[in-house]
Amino acid sequence: MDVLIATKLSQNTTDKTSYIAFTNLKKEFRKWEEVMNSPIDRIKKSIKVCGLANTKSANIKEMLNLMYKNFGNLSLNYLKKMSDDEVYEELLQYKGIGKKTISCVLAFGMGREVFPVDTHIHRILNRVGAVDTKTPDETFELSGKIIPDKYKISFHTNLIRFGRNVCKAIKPECYDCTINDLCSYKSKVLFDTKVTSKENNFIILENI
Ligand code: SF4
Known part of the structure; x- marks a missing residue:
């Protein structure tokens, strides 16, 4: 989940600002469940440094809520049983998550042999x-x-x-x-x- 959210934050911005936004988010919230239940303005405030904070905070909150609704928790362990194609299919259903972001999750979060392209x-x-x-x-x-x-x-x-x-x-x-x-x-x-x-x-x- 860390890789997924960090990569989401890195869209359309520099590594430096997205890293600051990710660090702020982790300092502000102890668990992803807290982000899911937080007022959107609090999420926005934490990540505003990286730009597109309105869209990114809304996408993140919506994605976490949907995942929780579907699986009852916010662990992405269920992806481990899936093939690469199945993981793309699964994560593409969330708004604002594209192939590059999913490739980073596969490569850096799951150790799969994929080649993310930015x-x-x-x-x-x-x-x-x-x-x-x-x-x-x-x-x-x-x-x-x-x-x-x-x-x-x-x-x-x-x-x-x-x-x-x-x-x-x-x-x-x-x-x-x-x-x-x-x-x-x-x-x-x-x-x-x-x-x-x-x-x-x-x-x-x-x-x-
Ligand atoms: S790869 Fe080509 S364009 Fe890029 S720095 Fe080298 S020579 Fe220049």
């Missing part, structure tokens, strides 16, 4: 020419088939780091990139000059 991974794989896709979901479908299972989680984690430190969304550091020769990104010549930028080594899921 906008950063989508960007990098398209830049280097590993895929030619329009959306993260499309990249997810394709990359899941071509990346060997045993490398999926480590490749995901390393690509996230690579995207933060080298192949950044704005001003990628192509001048210092070890795979520059292999990369098909047409605009890479524009980024052959060093620029000053702040580093962000924060990975939210490592802190859970």
Whole structure:
């Protein structure tokens, strides 16, 4: 549940703010049952730093209530008996939970060999020419088939780091990139000059 909620909070925001929001939520509420029963404004206040607090707090409260109604508790242990496809089918029914979030639950909460794709991974794989896709979901479908299972989680984690430190969304550091020769990104010549930028080594899921 921690991974599910943390990943939900990370939608459309930075790792730093979503980590603060998750930490606030855990400080404010001792159990997920308390979040489920809390007035929505209290949840909103705890997570407001990460943006979209209205939607996120409503989605989280509704999801917890539905899970409790269906299973009588807020443990996700019942997912362990399911195949990956069944877990996607099960969790997709909750508002605001998409494939990326479920992939993170499978990979980091359940140790399954899946390859979560966020906008950063989508960007990098398209830049280097590993895929030619329009959306993260499309990249997810394709990359899941071509990346060997045993490398999926480590490749995901390393690509996230690579995207933060080298192949950044704005001003990628192509001048210092070890795979520059292999990369098909047409605009890479524009980024052959060093620029000053702040580093962000924060990975939210490592802190859970
Ligand atoms: S050369 Fe530039 S665009 Fe290509 S992978 Fe490296 S940093 Fe990213």
